[in-house]
Amino acid sequence: EVQLVESGGGLIQPGGSLRLSCAASGFTVSSNYMGWVRQAPGKGLEWVSILYSGGSTYYADSVKGRFTISRDNSKNTLYLQMNSLRAEDTAVYYCAKIRSGWCDYWGQGTLVTVSS
């Protein structure tokens, strides 16, 4: 059974850093496209970053230069390192397994709140 479990969210001050983790089971992270999608309170879905199986990465303009997506193959885990956090980064962050472009499995989400 495929499962994605996110962790690492919380309350952080503006300018701070957080690392989100997404532990996967039931499939191999490194063999799949994986991504992070966020949803600000009361708002729609927004792609944050994608990690392709070959190692290429893509970032939304709003997070480019501040966020880094990566994976640990030995732990079958996806990460999102978030630096220089801003109030507008406040959102629920979901990790997702991507199948040929669409998300077929999602984690439960982890809330990141950026506030002083």
Next chain:
Amino acid sequence: DIQMTQSPSSLSASVGDIVTITCRASQGISNSLAWYQQKPGKAPKVLLYGASRLESGVPSRFSGSGSGTDYTLTISSLQPEDFATYYCQQYYSTFYTFGQGTKLEIK
């Protein structure tokens, strides 16, 4: 990036109604379109991909159609569990994008 515009942004309907939601891309996306359903406090769930292919386990009252830049999600005979927010997502370009969502409410 390819912009995705959904309409309407909200919709009221009754159990048993037929509902159609539209998604328009800013350029042709060759049927590289998925539809998701999201309920409050939950992660989205994929309903259709390839514009019209039903994901395993999704009821057949959900259907999709379209081509080029214009796509539709149709729900025939609305059920109580269908009241939710629906999103389209294109995966034609390198960076995928979502529509802004359509909230389907009970009339």
